[in-house]
Amino acid sequence: MSVTEDPGESSELVTLKTSSLTSVVEKEIERLILGGKLRPGERLNEFQLANRFGMSRGPLREAMRSLNAKGLVDVVRNRGVFVREIPVDEALEIYDLRSAIFGLAGRLLADKLTDEMLSKLKGFLKTMDEHAANGDFDAYYPVNLAFHAFLVTSTGNRTLVREYQSFVDRLHLCRTRTLVQAKGLSVSNYEHREMVDALASGNLSRAHEAFFRHVQRAKLRFLSTLEEPGDGDRAPQDKTAT
Known part of the structure; x- marks a missing residue:
């Protein structure tokens, strides 16, 4: 699932591939959270997730930002990303x-x-x-x-x-x-x-x-x-x- 730039590809196509990959990864992480595989309060290890999905960290970070906007994760400065805990x-x-x-x-x-x-x-x-x-x-x-x-x-x-x-x-x-x-x-x-x-x-x-x-x-x-x-x-x- 890695995104690599082909010298013959246009920048628009590379952007589309990255955007598509971000969406797929976002849905998969969301599925893991809602299915209880990733528990509230659990830290999402960026390095491990990037390896798991075979992708660079750029699209992964975009996916995290989207999940944060949905209220499913919290992004804590200098600490990382955590599955949200609802008070x-x-x-x-x-x-x-x-x-x-x-x-x-x-x-x-x-x-x-x-x-x-x-x-x-x-x-x-x-x-x-x-x-x-x-x-x-x-x-x-x-x-x-x-x-x-x-x-x-x-x-x-x-x-x-x-x-x-x-x-x-x-x-x-x-x-x-x-x-x-x-x-x-x-x-x-x-x-x-x-x-x-x-x-x-x-x-x-x-x-x-x-x-x-x-x-x-x-x-x-x-x-x-x-x-x-x-x-x-x-x-x-x-x-x-x-």
């Missing part, structure tokens, strides 16, 4: 913003729901019910993410999708598995069913409320995972289904 107070603010955007998504979607969309949503619910019955978080969680992504993208509002996804990505840095215990997965999917029923009713206000309330409940579940409610310093590194 509890910031996580709660993100939950509030996410609930507002998700509520709007419910209102918009209720006005354009088709039989085909409804059928697909019911398919998601059925699959998640099966995984919840087996207590299989690892199978449940990706379907849960796909369900939410389908709801948001189906609004057709690209700006809403982009902003919503940025909040979801940042929350990945401070949440993982809390709904494995008790009947958490089933509770979460019960809320999903409330949302789908609200959409099917065609009532915009009801859909807005169901979507908004779902994220607010997720926020309460997140709060319940804090080891010491008064500590307010850092979010636990565990995923919650929403």
Whole structure:
């Protein structure tokens, strides 16, 4: 994946190759962060990453700048680049913003729901019910993410999708598995069913409320995972289904 200048290539082509490489590397590092392979607080070793991807440090630094702009890494002067750690107070603010955007998504979607969309949503619910019955978080969680992504993208509002996804990505840095215990997965999917029923009713206000309330409940579940409610310093590194 290294970028080398061919004497016969134009500077524009070299720039395009570098830009393309930066984008590929950025997506791969983002995947490692969101997948938990690179943990919050972990230092990203520039030399090791350059070797891993077989590239020069220039495109890698561009990728880091972009990830910093997305709020996924922190660039600390004279120390390096670190996977971002989200403090509890910031996580709660993100939950509030996410609930507002998700509520709007419910209102918009209720006005354009088709039989085909409804059928697909019911398919998601059925699959998640099966995984919840087996207590299989690892199978449940990706379907849960796909369900939410389908709801948001189906609004057709690209700006809403982009902003919503940025909040979801940042929350990945401070949440993982809390709904494995008790009947958490089933509770979460019960809320999903409330949302789908609200959409099917065609009532915009009801859909807005169901979507908004779902994220607010997720926020309460997140709060319940804090080891010491008064500590307010850092979010636990565990995923919650929403």
